[in-house]
Each structure stands twice: as structure tokens, then as C-alpha cells.
Amino acid sequence: MRFKKPANILEGAVRPAKSIGKEKRPLAAMICPQCKKPLSAEELQSNLQVCPYCRYHFRIPARYRLAQICDSGTFCEKDAGLTAKDILAFPGYRQKLAAARETSCEEEAVICGLCEIGGRKTAIFAMEPEFMMGSMGSVVGEKITRLFELASAQRLPVIGFTVSGGARMQEGILSLMQMAKTSGAVQEHSAGGNLYLCVLTDPTTGGVTASFAMEADILIAEPRALIGFAGPRVIEQTTRKKLPEGFQRAELVLEKGFLDDIVDRRRQKVYISELLRLHAREVQA
Ligand SMILES: [Zn+2]
Structure with missing residues (x-):
């Protein structure tokens, strides 16, 4: 699926990519x-x-997570220079962006790149909770889409780590359309026979759950992670019913068949490395 678009207005000044591991x-x-x-x-x-x-x-910063998963010295960041613009002149958005950059030390709510995990080359993205709770605006959608397109072209697996409150309301419909755009890129990557594994961390909700987070071939979560579309309070108010204990927690989501596994963070590197190794053998065969 290809989406035609006019000249890219998201391209900001190219900033040097930061390293990971030195927080x-x-x-x-x-x-x-x-x-x-x-x-x-x-x-x-x-x-x-x-x-x-x-x-x-x-909850941990995206760069800290990448440092835990990527083999030392292999991470190469992509599209670090893409920064959000206040396209709709939404009240207070500029200030929110400035505050998010200040607290997170990041330019946007996702970090994308290429790396090696257990010696295998892979594309990787990690969302940043301190940047507007990982909300998905145009830049997040664009960076994820570009990463999947790059991975498709190079026939690489994609490993993702999500944490998000959902679509970024300050960008209105432009943030909602990122759901379709990222889904199109995931679909193309999948059609090429490439692996996509996503780790859902606390919380993964809204438009991110409803698009690329849940579209992975292998879906794992961290223990007790909140995974859902609308939050529990909204559902209780709408349905006027009390929700059961553990509602939208990873353990219940696994029990209901929407997840493949729950993996402790301390086991994730070994677990993902092993899956990449098995998948590579499968591709060769
Ligand atoms: Zn404790």
C-alpha cells in the first residue's frame, strides 16, 4: 500500500543522533x-x-530500553531529526512539546533505528513515556512507517516496544490517520515474509493499540502492563458495569488469547535473541 503525499513538512533540522546507554x-x-x-x-x-x-x-526511558536490548555499540538511530509541528495551531501544543522535550531529553515520542540483537541485524523502535506519554502524532507515525519501509527493503525483522496513551489529540485527524499509515507499512512488511515482534509495556492504549502495537506476528507484554483501547473509567461510565479485577492487564489479555506470552524484562534480551535465531533458521530453510 502506498500513500501519496505532498512535500514532507515534517522534516526538521537534522540533529545528530544521540547514543544509547549514556543516560x-x-x-x-x-x-x-x-x-x-x-x-x-x-x-x-x-x-x-x-x-x-x-x-x-x-516505566523506563526509550534509550534505556534500547541499551538493554541492542548489542553494545550496534544501535544506529534513524530519522532523529524529525520533529513535530503545530500544524493546527492547537492551543497550548507548542508549550506542551517544549515541556516534553525538556523532561524527556528527546525530540519525539519514539526512537527508531537499526541494531544487532544476539548478533542478528534488526530494525527496532522504542516509544518514550516521558514524551506526552508516548502519544502518536504525525512524526511518530512517520518514523514508524519509515522504519517498516526500511526493514521491508532490507528484509529485516522489526522489534518494537510500545508505551502510549494513544493518538495525539493536539494533531486531530492528522494523528488518527497515522493508524492507517503505520498499518499499511506493517502489512507490506508482513507481505514480504518479514518478522515483526512487539513488546507491549505499561500502558499501551488507544490508537497505538488499535494499529501497529497489536499487528505484530509475535505479541508479548511485560507483567501487569495495561493494554486496551479505551481506559477502564470510560468503559465503566459507558456500560454502567463494574469491571472485573485485573481488567486490561497483560495477564487477563493473555488468558483471553490476545497475547502470545508475558516476559519479564530481565529475560527479554535472551527471549528475543532466541526468537530471531529461530526465525532466521526458518527463513534459510
Ligand atoms: Zn516491589
Whole structure:
């Protein structure tokens, strides 16, 4: 599927891609919100920001996640220079973008690139929770689409990590159309016989769930991740029914057959490497 478009107005000044693994934002000591135990920064770091007592998975920045998954020194960022524009002159959007850039130290809500995982070349994207809760605007949709197109051309698998509140309302219909655009690119990648594995992290909701997040060949989630379209409060108000315990949590989503597995963050690198190895053997055969 090809979408014709006029000259690309998303192309901003090209900024040098940042490295991964050298975090500008140091991760601090925390109280675990689930078991209430105090956790030191070192303890959290050695457990990849997972509580060693109750397995609570803390939200982590996209670059931190990439550093955990990509083989050291192999990540090469793509389209780092694409930045959002306030096309609709939506009240307060410019300020929100500026604040999001400040807190996240990122230009947009997704980071895309090529890397190696377990020695195998792959395309990868990770969404950034500190950038407007990973909301999908035109730039997020464009970067994801370009990554799938690049992966299709080079016959590479795509590994994705989603975290998102959904479509970015400040971009109106332009953000909603990213659902169709990304889905078209995922479909083309799939039609070429290429693998797409997506890891749904807390929370993955709205337009991202309704498009590329759930379209993967292999769908895994982090423990207790919230996965859904509309949030529980909206559903309760609409249906006037009390929702069951664990509603929209990964464990229930798995039980209902929408996921293939739930994988602890500390096992993800080995798990994904193994799937890539098996898939590569399958392709050769
Ligand atoms: Zn805990």
C-alpha cells in the first residue's frame, strides 16, 4: 500500500543522533509502588528497573530500553531529526512539546533505528513515556512507517516496544490517520515474509493499540502492563458495569488469547535473541 503525499513538512533540522546507554537522566532510588519496599538506584539498575521483591516493572526511558536490548555499540538511530509541528495551531501544543522535550531529553515520542540483537541485524523502535506519554502524532507515525519501509527493503525483522496513551489529540485527524499509515507499512512488511515482534509495556492504549502495537506476528507484554483501547473509567461510565479485577492487564489479555506470552524484562534480551535465531533458521530453510 502506498500513500501519496505532498512535500514532507515534517522534516526538521537534522540533529545528530544521540547514543544509547549514556543516560542524561539518571534513574534514582525509589519506593516500589506495589510492595512499598525501598529500592536503591544500584539495586534497580542491576534488575533493569524491576522490583526484585515483587517484579513490579517501572516505566523506563526509550534509550534505556534500547541499551538493554541492542548489542553494545550496534544501535544506529534513524530519522532523529524529525520533529513535530503545530500544524493546527492547537492551543497550548507548542508549550506542551517544549515541556516534553525538556523532561524527556528527546525530540519525539519514539526512537527508531537499526541494531544487532544476539548478533542478528534488526530494525527496532522504542516509544518514550516521558514524551506526552508516548502519544502518536504525525512524526511518530512517520518514523514508524519509515522504519517498516526500511526493514521491508532490507528484509529485516522489526522489534518494537510500545508505551502510549494513544493518538495525539493536539494533531486531530492528522494523528488518527497515522493508524492507517503505520498499518499499511506493517502489512507490506508482513507481505514480504518479514518478522515483526512487539513488546507491549505499561500502558499501551488507544490508537497505538488499535494499529501497529497489536499487528505484530509475535505479541508479548511485560507483567501487569495495561493494554486496551479505551481506559477502564470510560468503559465503566459507558456500560454502567463494574469491571472485573485485573481488567486490561497483560495477564487477563493473555488468558483471553490476545497475547502470545508475558516476559519479564530481565529475560527479554535472551527471549528475543532466541526468537530471531529461530526465525532466521526458518527463513534459510
Ligand atoms: Zn516491589
